[in-house]
Amino acid sequence: MSKIKTKELHIEKVATSRIHDVDFNDLVFGKTFTDHMFECDYKDGAWQNPTIKPYGPMMMSPAAKVFHYGQAVFEGMKAYKDDTDNVFLFRPDQNIERINKSSKRMAIPEFPEDVFLDALHTLVAMDKDWIQKGEGNSLYLRPFAIATEVGVSASPSNEYKFMILMAPVQAYYKGAVKVLIAEKFSRSAAGGVGAAKAAGNYGAQFYPTSLAQEKGFQQIIWTDSNEHKYLEEAGTMNVFFRINDTLITAPVSDRILDGVTRKSILEMAKHNGIAIEIRKLSVDELIAAKKQGSLKEIFGAGTAAVVSFISHFGYKDIVYELPEIQNSYAVSLKKQLMDLQYNKTKDPFGWRVEVK
Numbered sequence: 001m002s003k004i005k006t007k008e009l010h011i012e013k014v015a016t017s018r019i020h021d022v023d024f025n026d027l028v029f030g031k032t033f034t035d036h037m038f039e040c041d042y043k044d045g046a047w048q049n050p051t052i053k054p055y056g057p058m059m060m061s062p063a064a065k066v067f068h069y070g071q072a073v074f075e076g077m078k079a080y081k082d083d084t085d086n087v088f089l090f091r092p093d094q095n096i097e098r099i100n101k102s103s104k105r106m107a108i109p110e111f112p113e114d115v116f117l118d119a120l121h122t123l124v125a126m127d128k129d130w131i132q133k134g135e136g137n138s139l140y141l142r143p144f145a146i147a148t149e150v151g152v153s154a155s156p157s158n159e160y161k162f163m164i165l166m167a168p169v170q171a172y173y174k175g176a177v178k179v180l181i182a183e184k185f186s187r188s189a190a191g192g193v194g195a196a197k198a199a200g201n202y203g204a205q206f207y208p209t210s211l212a213q214e215k216g217f218q219q220i221i222w223t224d225s226n227e228h229k230y231l232e233e234a235g236t237m238n239v240f241f242r243i244n245d246t247l248i249t250a251p252v253s254d255r256i257l258d259g260v261t262r263k264s265i266l267e268m269a270k271h272n273g274i275a276i277e278i279r280k281l282s283v284d285e286l287i288a289a290k291k292q293g294s295l296k297e298i299f300g301a302g303t304a305a306v307v308s309f310i311s312h313f314g315y316k317d318i319v320y321e322l323p324e325i326q327n328s329y330a331v332s333l334k335k336q337l338m339d340l341q342y343n344k345t346k347d348p349f350g351w352r353v354e355v356k
């Protein structure tokens with residue numbers, strides 16, 4: 001773990017909150033940010049000066065390495081409010097663990113877990129009035145680390161910023177989505193950075209996704225980069241398939257993100273007695289199951305979208321429609337997960353963490 005020079009959190013509050021300028025019923029995902037943000041710099045071999053300060057633009061050299069080599073990682077997490085104004089995080093330990101794994105892969109110094117959790121709790125508590133109650137409403141938390149050293153030599157930066165921004169959000173997708181199975185483009189390759197939440201993984205999806213959108217799909221189901229034979233992820237989410245009554249998802253690997261929602265869905269499904277298979281699923285098997293009528297559901301799982309229902313998938317110019325079913329796993333698992341996150345049920349897993 002990297003060193004931290006000064007652990008004490010310095011806090012500068014805004015003079016006047018911007019909260020009254022915000023229309024919470026008309027939010028565009030990730031466009032509106034709360035009053036405060038967290039910032040901590042890495043220099044001279046240690047993280048230093050953890051600070052909470054007013055959210056706002058920052059000055060950086062145009063030669064900072066992040067702009068040239070994309071040395072950047074991020075996380076997505078959320079804070080939720082229950083009916084009596086208590087605020088909760090969901091498995092925050094998983095996010096700091098994962099950003100540190102991503103950082104390691106991107107040659108960024110890891111961030112101390114205790115400093116992260118202390119800053120996160122303080123920041124969320126300070127801006128808790130920005131969290132709206134009600135299903136689908138939450139505060140999207142965006143921790144990230146960027147290379148700030150000036151210089152365009154292609155080598156790891158000696159200076160970084162670790163920051164956390166917070167955005168009040170509503171549901172990510174309004175309805176079910178249509179996905180196109182990738183035949184040519186890849187999200188990640190063996191030995192690459194697919195398992196890391198590296199900024200460039202997401203930027204690299206924009207072009208193929210825009211081509212899919214021109215054909216009427218919202219997202220792509222990524223397939224393996226070798227043969228485009230196995231189904232890996234859906235857009236920015238992990239993906240689940242229900243064939244007969246078995247829930248199938250790809251194993252995590254160096255190409256597939258170890259999603260917090262993915263692992264929570266798997267643990268809940270197991271707890272509910274649903275048969276699970278963590279294995280490779282081929283496009284051929286998917287289409288055969290669809291033709292036989294045994295393919296019941298496909299859904300994506302991720303922090304931003306929670307559980308995203310997939311209504312159609314396209315492959316080789318054919319569009320397949322999924323049936324509407326009664327006892328949908330996606331519907332029941334989404335409800336179970338959200339009830340846990342919004343403190344509507346007991347938490348047998350110990351995932352909910354209250355912010356005081």
Ligand code: COI
Nearest residue numbers: 076077236302303304305
């Ligand atoms: C998340 O679910 O947090 C994501 O990573 C999606 C994000 C790229 C909007």
